[in-house]
Amino acid sequence: MADDKENKKIGLKTTLDMVVEGCRLPVKMSILPNEEEEWPLAEILSRKEEKGKLEFYVHYIDFNKRLDEWVLPDRLRVEELQFPKKDQKTPQKQNSSAANSRPTTPDRELQDKKTTVDRSESDSPSPSLLSKKLSLPEQSSPAAKLGGQGQTPQSQTKSNAGRKRKAIFLDEDSQDAPATPQPSAPPQQPRQTGSMSSSHDENIITRIKNMETIELGKYRIKPWYFSPYPPELTTISIVYICEFCLKYVKSRKCLERHRTKCTLRHPPGNEIYRKSTISFFEIDGRKNKMYSQNLCLLAKLFLDHKTLYYDTDPFLFYVMTEYDIKGFHIVGFFSKEKESTEDYNVACILTLPPYQRKGYGKLLIEFSYELSKFEGKTGSPEKPLSDLGLLSYRSYWSQTILEILVNLKPENGERPQITINEICELTSIRKEDVISTLQHLNLINYYKGQYIITLSQESIDTHNRAMAKRKIRIDAKCLHWTPKDWAKRGKW
Numbered sequence: 001m002a003d004d005k006e007n008k009k010i011g012l013k014t015t016l017d018m019v020v021e022g023c024r025l026p027v028k029m030s031i032l033p034n035e036e037e038e039w040p041l042a043e044i045l046s047r048k049e050e051k052g053k054l055e056f057y058v059h060y061i062d063f064n065k066r067l068d069e070w071v072l073p074d075r076l077r078v079e080e081l082q083f084p085k086k087d088q089k090t091p092q093k094q095n096s097s098a099a100n101s102r103p104t105t106p107d108r109e110l111q112d113k114k115t116t117v118d119r120s121e122s123d124s125p126s127p128s129l130l131s132k133k134l135s136l137p138e139q140s141s142p143a144a145k146l147g148g149q150g151q152t153p154q155s156q157t158k159s160n161a162g163r164k165r166k167a168i169f170l171d172e173d174s175q176d177a178p179a180t181p182q183p184s185a186p187p188q189q190p191r192q193t194g195s196m197s198s199s200h201d202e203n204i205i206t207r208i209k210n211m212e213t214i215e216l217g218k219y220r221i222k223p224w225y226f227s228p229y230p231p232e233l234t235t236i237s238i239v240y241i242c243e244f245c246l247k248y249v250k251s252r253k254c255l256e257r258h259r260t261k262c263t264l265r266h267p268p269g270n271e272i273y274r275k276s277t278i279s280f281f282e283i284d285g286r287k288n289k290m291y292s293q294n295l296c297l298l299a300k301l302f303l304d305h306k307t308l309y310y311d312t313d314p315f316l317f318y319v320m321t322e323y324d325i326k327g328f329h330i331v332g333f334f335s336k337e338k339e340s341t342e343d344y345n346v347a348c349i350l351t352l353p354p355y356q357r358k359g360y361g362k363l364l365i366e367f368s369y370e371l372s373k374f375e376g377k378t379g380s381p382e383k384p385l386s387d388l389g390l391l392s393y394r395s396y397w398s399q400t401i402l403e404i405l406v407n408l409k410p411e412n413g414e415r416p417q418i419t420i421n422e423i424c425e426l427t428s429i430r431k432e433d434v435i436s437t438l439q440h441l442n443l444i445n446y447y448k449g450q451y452i453i454t455l456s457q458e459s460i461d462t463h464n465r466a467m468a469k470r471k472i473r474i475d476a477k478c479l480h481w482t483p484k485d486w487a488k489r490g491k492w
Contacts, residue, residue: 015078016054019044021204022084026077027058030069039077045207057208064387065304066224068209210234211301215252217243217329219354227300243329246294265327267291267319272481273367277323278472280367282481285312285335292317295333299350305386306348314338315347318371320364322355331355332364336371338486343430345372345379349389359472361392362399366474369400372428373476375483380430397437399470400427402463405443405455 019025027042042058045068049055055070211223215238233239233250240255241248244264249255268291269283285292292312300306317335321328332351337344346368351361372379381393404426408416423434438444443453 015081016073016076018083019047019056019076019078019081021046024061024082024084025080027060027071028075028077029060029067045204059207065207068207211239212236213238214241214298214301215239215255216241216298216352219352221353223301225301225304227297229297241294241298244327246291246298246330248294248297266321267328267330269317269319273474273479275475275478278363279321279323279328281319281321281328283317283319285315285317289313295319296348299333299348302350302353303348303386305384318364318367320360320367331360334364334368336368338484343377343379344382345369345428346381349381356388359470361388362396362470363472363474365392365396369428370474370476370479371481371483374479374481378424378428378430380433393433394437394440395466397429397433398441399463399466400429401434401437402441402455402459403467405453406460406463 021044023044024041025044026039029038029040040063041061043061044056045059046057047055048057048070054073056073056076057068057070059065059068206226208226209223210226211229211234214221214223220238229239229248233248236250239248239250240252242255242258242262244266245262245268247258247262249258266279267281267283268288269281271279272282273280283292283295289312292315295317296312314337315335316338317333319333320331322331323329330352332349332355334349335347337347340347346365349361349364349368351364368381369379381389385393401423404423405418408418410416420431420434423429424431427434429437438453441459443455443459445452445454
């Protein structure tokens with residue numbers, strides 16, 4: 001019997017030695033109590049053995065990378081092991097958010113023609129209801145939440161315009177703990193376009209989460225993705241981050257010592273909006289480099305489709321905070337280029353996990369479009385969007401456009417009419433996004449040479465229920481901000 005057990009151990013060890021990077025096999029997912037076991041197919045990305053303990057880092061095929069994790073051998077179904085084929089690269093899952101977020105090219109006729117808004121009680125338009133001269137059906141007036149793969153710090157990529165950018169390195173002297181000298185910043189490059197950009201390249205290092213837990217204020221958060229923090233911090237169980245200046249340290253004692261020196265109780269920069277406990281601060285990436293770089297590092301822990309860069313000078317950061325007696329606590333932020341050749345009004349947007357599903361994501365999006373209204377132009381977020389970002393933007397666009405259509409008044413007894421351009425002017429949403437949203441909602445129809453938006457009573461009721469859940473909205477009267485013409489400035 002002893003010999004049989006020993007042979008089984010030897011056989012299992014031999015089998016586990018065959019489980020290498022690139023292999024695929026079913027892996028038991030971490031599940032909640034009272035849930036059925038799941039054994040989805042997973043890919044082995046890495047393996048490690050510390051103090052006699054063997055672990056494998058796995059990526060579940062067809063699942064988001066935020067679920068990737070280290071697992072023990074007892075969660076592997078090694079009898080179904082699939083070896084990687086020679087000269088075959090790991091297939092990359094198509095970025096559905098990038099594909100879905102790129103709107104179709106509309107017909108010019110759709111953009112310029114007046115669109116009749118028909119509020120009917122049926123889902124499909126009836127020819128008898130589509131006449132241009134018929135009045136609106138009698139109805140009672142309707143009553144009136146966001147969240148490129150990361151690269152190593154030394155990596156470089158090209159922007160959409162083909163210009164090189166610099167990889168991000170933090171000044172070691174400004175952070176506690178790291179004793180090993182960090183690589184210096186790369187040579188100065190021509191003017192850069194941003195600190196966080198979409199990326200389509202990745203390597204095995206950036207596919208593995210390197211942080212176990214962070215503590216930010218009163219919250220302990222498990223990161224979702226890789227972020228290029230100093231290697232010394234990736235070997236400890238908890239990294240402590242000051243919630244006001246975002247400085248990161250390796251222990252609670254270091255954090256307490258830092259708090260005695262840190263005078264900030266709010267993000268640096270100018271407070272440009274305040275209503276109730278919600279405030280927005282505008283931060284110049286050139287004037288507040290260290291805070292901006294730390295903010296990007298923090299954001300990368302929860303963003304998969306962005307890559308960090310060293311130069312934050314070309315960016316403005318808008319940080320949303322929630323106020324209490326201890327100070328202004330960061331809830332989320334978005335960044336935008338000072339000069340965007342493609343009129344992007346958001347480069348990167350994030351609501352921190354503790355504040356998600358509370359309506360703050362839509363509030364960030366709404367604020368970005370309020371800034372565009374002050375600038376007198378339309379805007380759109382930089383693509384690709386993350387999965388959560390796409391859902392948030394789709395929801396915001398839908399509710400904003402429906403809010404305008406529902407409140408349209410008939411003129412001279414005829415159905416109300418509005419053009420796509422007029423919707424863009426009222427909302428500052430880019431024309432392509434307006435059209436793609438109308439198509440996504442299946443609201444637009446073509447009848448007798450005219451585009452007609454058909455709003456059923458069900459659509460209106462659904463819209464009213466959604467709007468009733470939006471407890472917090474941006475009040476333009478509380479925004480004190482003057483847009484700057486960065487093109488006329490010699491330096492940012």
